Amino acid sequence: MKKLLLSAIVASIVHGHAMAADADTKKKTVNEKHVENIRILGSTDGLRADTGSATFIDETELEKFEYDDINRILAKVPGVNIRQEDGYGLRPNIGFRGATPERSKKIALMEDGILIAPAPYSASAAYYFPQVSRMTGVEVFKGPASIKYGPNTVAGALNLTTRAIPNDSEGGLDIAAGSDGYKKYHVHYGNTNGDFGYLIEALNVSADGFKELDSGDDTGFDKNSFMAKFNYDLSTDSLNQLVELKLGYDDELSHESYVGLTDADFEKTPNRRYSASQNDLMDWEHSNALFTHFMETAEFSLTTRAYYNKFERSWNKLNGFNFDNRLEDIIADPTNTIYADFIEVLKGERDSESTRENLVLGDNAREYYSWGVQSDFAKSLNIAGIEHQLEIGIRYHVDEIERKHTVDYFTMTNGQLVKTTTNEPEKTTFNTEESKALSVYIQDTITLDVLTITAGVRGEYIDSTYQNTFKANDWLTKESRIWLPGVSAFYKFNNQLGFLMGVNKGYVPTSPQQDPQIKPEESVNYELGLRYSDDATNAEVVAFINDYSNLKESCTFSASANCSVVDTEYNAGEVDIYGLEATASHTITLTDNLDLPLSAVYTYSQSEFKESFVSDFALWGNVTAGDEVPYLAEHQITLAAELTNNNWQAAVLVKYIGEMKEAAGTGVNFEGVNTEALTVVDFSGSYDINNGEHGSVYLKVDNIFEAVESVSHRPYGARPSKPRQAVLGYKYAF
Template sequence: MKKTVIASIVSALIVSPVMASDDDEKKVRVSQEKTANEKLVEKIRIIGHSDGLRTEGGSATFIDETELERFEYDDINRILANVPGVNIRQEDGYGLRPNIGFRGATPERSKKIALMEDGILIAPAPYSASAAYYFPMVSRITGVEVFKGPASIKYGPNTVAGALNLTTRPIPYDKAGGVDIAGGADGYQKLHGYYGATDNKFGYLFEAINVQADGFKNLDFGGETGFDKSSYMLKLNYDLSSKDLEQLVEFKAGYDEEVSHETYLGLTEEDFNADSNRRYAATQNDLMDWTHSNLVLTHFIQSKDFTVTTRAYRNDFERSWNKLNGFNDTSVKLDSIIAKPEQGLHPEYLEILKGQNDSEGNNQALVLGDNAREYFSHGIQTDLTHQLTFAGVEHKIEVGLRYHVDEIKRMHTTDVFDMRSGQLVKRTTDAPTETDFNSEKSTAVSVYFQDSVTLDDLTLTAGIRGEFIDARYQDSKDANDWLEKESRIWLPGISAFYKASNELGFLFGVNKGYVPTSPMQKPETKAEESINYEIGTRYNDGETKAEAIVFFNDFSNLKESCTFSASANCTVIDEEYNAGQVDIYGLEATASHTFALSDSIDMPINAVYTYSKSEFKENFVSDFPLWGTVEAGDEVPYLPEHQLTFTIGLSANRWQASLLTKYVGEMIETAGEGNDLSYVGSKTEALTVVDFSASHQIGDGDDGDIYFKVDNIFDTVEIISHRPYGARPSKPRQVMIGYKISF
């Protein structure tokens, strides 16, 4: 039986020791314990993954560890190619800072989705500053779960798009460990290991991983363009179970760090066509350097009729983001120089960016900024599941309560440099200039209630979520510049599933979507709100699985914030803008089947298709770069009309091979026309990328596996975005070979 994300967590939480006087007694007790575990998994399952027809309402997708290992992806963007309804704006080619949206929600820094790890909000400050500059290292993740529409009502605060939950490795029942070593093109290296066990009532697990690469871009006059990421995790648990009560306490500690020589500056169209992997000399000092730590203490308890899971958590994230901001001459913008290199003084400034000319005078000096920030979040959440019979009808009641506090502290500074013979030379030894010192803090209480009932072949689920937020903004340099506000909202949802036969069913759902404003936004800035509808069908005959869902998100207000990562030329960085009414609708479809070519060879195939359309319903003019002058009927940026992923594989006893083809249609990058915006009318081209993977089991399996993969086997490179500042390439072909063993 496949496990869901929550199932994997629970498996780690309910491990019981096995002590016996002889082997037979030990085997019996292990069998009994695992049976109890399976029963518990059934009680709290979010997505059903049995071989039969799934009967839960709502749109939900789960990718298990086996699927994740098939292609050994380190990039969440590539993993989510197998999930319908996902829209992504790629940026660096490695997925270091993903831009993920669901069902047309703005993908910028994944800030519209509820991003979780093991059920805990993991974005640096989910309420105060939800842009996910930190993202968990997916190479250590063992499951990916995506919820959209009514299925996401339990996972706020953001319920417009949905929720993405990543699960970590559970503590094993017995002694277990593994090692994964890989190397490849562009200096790619991976070293991953874990070991854990359960001894009597005590269980433990330690896991560590490092992934690094030299990068595929070439910096003018030399320099680093790669990254180095590490992640460490420790889990400890202790079984407190009695005869009538399952009970366990678990402690989890994690630490992650990254140093990446990334930049926001891209290329002109002409330079991209000549060498798509080029980087200009002015970006030689650009560097992201961050650390992230998290602590989670979990108490799990289960009786015959109820399950309660309580988690207390703390997350800390600190970053230094050194990057090129532009020139001292503030009338000349980076995005304008790159987009219109022949206009006015742009050729002269472009030559300085390339290091081909030295800067002269104060105006041509380069400004580099360090957007240093500190984030924290902490809280406690409790989730209860209770089965009861009322008026002759069985109810599954789910109730959750969370108290959460998070904060962001901005400490932005700038330094001035001259370009000299292709090298950046600091002008003075003075301390950096302070540009933005402020903090935003949110205290939130959220609650949800959900009831599922089954009446013959009809399963109905109704729920409601409440978000009660108190927020404060403070300029650290001006005691009089502050703002306090509060938000109170209830978000209902309902879904239904009708089982027409053992193989075929139909689903329907509607829920209210919501994304709060950040603490610094003025009261007149509206929160993002929508009513989301979905209707579809699901089929499973044991050999073929298929699902098709039509969705319609009716936004009463779409909002967006102006950031450096969106090529921000706004008056105030992180200021939010309203766009009013917007419609986003489309179709999500998946189908899979495994053909038995012989007694020993299977051929699994899988197809995932998404059709999306969008439409602004109002005319307006905005200086937000992605909008501009918008007329009713214009489309939302970075939302491809068609996306298709097709996977075909071959598998036998000791080997498997898979081919994945991903097509993403063209995307507009600015909604409106008429404003003097750098990228008005620009769009990304349609992109088709083919990935290959294969693995072979050595000996009888005890000696491990060798795997081989090629991302982008045809070396297809296109412009994936003109943002933040210029054309950016997709990742070229990358070849990798690795060895892994479990023991």
């Protein structure tokens, strides 16, 4: 059915292409400026005068390696720390400058400048992440550059930009197939006829999976994404004005599991999956609507957006045994005689022989929604000969999560799970969290000849409620009020060299159910660096310090934490995270038609808990002052080399990630255990057929040398990096 739907869309847009051949495309200016407003960063020639740390990856760069995984895309951005999990980036764990990466919950995750995590205030863990294959830009903001994009300003912000409605008839088709049953079908078409413009886009990505279940069941995924945009130009001679409606729908069915392997089994067969995880399945749907009004005069611009997002998921997964000890304990210590029988049942090598050996499978069903209205105002001023770029924003946002967690019981029989629950599933966690937030920011960029100064402040006013559905007296209401200032500067030494500096206050709010004694995460973030640019070379070096007055973390199944109450938060007190970020690119002209672009990205990170404490949080344990924050590599390096010609290009990317601690202190699973250092080499190449008139073919090979290491012992046991994957594709533009 999905393939038939895609075929129908292809037919309809080709028909639309023919109908729009003589379209009126006179009014382009307002649409182009609207696109620039949605895309927060713009690409410029020469030395960038941005006062903060910001990175923009454009569509051309995204197409070089045809990545579907945001983790691989962010390899070319310094200061990003990632904990890999499933190998495909289905539910990424992304942090910036050492911020805890779990479910990307400490970054402000946006699509087209709008918060896109399911419930960014109430439950910021991003179990939904947009398909990056349909994005035309990726923007990363760190330090003071992220002050406009809260609520989370400790780590920074990640903005994904979708395809814009074209000014002329424009479409594209992308079909690919590869190893492990990989398939991609991507089509888009848009046009502007007079004052009316539209865009239709559809994407399907699927794979059989590279892991092998003992039971022989599926371990792959199937993801769909559909988007439609419509706009209308209302411009007059004195006023540029545009309205746009974006509608989106995404879904995913993935046979993913939190269950990993014992170290002994990982050494033998790293891509194995135990039989007990055969029923694990993530099934979700996401829908969204965004209405935008853009207005611009000679004096100012104003963009107002009204948005709505809904996310529903059913996350069936193995929770453990009907036994006091936890699944992560059993996998972490398989030689313990107490656990020997349970390990055999987990692998399907032995049938369940008692109720203690029955397996507990939970459905962490959840419903999320968020909606809001956001306005951003910009005006250029000249006061007493000084240029000011004033920006003011206000947003009213509401989001909610409703948990409906249940469990069923199974026996292991001849390697298969057999359900023993005869009644309705047992209810475990039923609660609701809701947040209502009013946020504002004011930012002024002042230009004084060669010095540019940006000063701003962000305000967050949050009212939240929590209600346990089972217990009428288990509820909580609370409020949070905070102002988050920031200032940064760029000094242009000459046309090639400049220096930047900045400081801002970082903040991550607590969720509605947290007791008021749990403090929000707060920090003061500093950065100091230089930027260089000439005709062939670009470089930037930035030193950073994030001085946490309080680091917090939450108990989740994805962190293999034993949650008596799901998403309970913990405080760790003072923590220092510091390091160095460096990027450099240089293009060598070999011949008139052949260039050799080279690039390097390096991140150095160090961390230190400043206080000793005892915690039952799975990633911390008994911490002694001086211990390091887990899942933060000391060294990360990305090197890329390309050959580009008029009709073809070839590129190689080498990514190195150093080893990472998996637990900060002692008394918890995997204390003293590190992930292995990992070096992965990716290749991509493309060829334009008949100078592109008949499309182009491309070949990509991820992990050419089949480097497979344990990238994490969480959630439950050792997990492998993605092995070699080869993909052959065809693109056609019409």
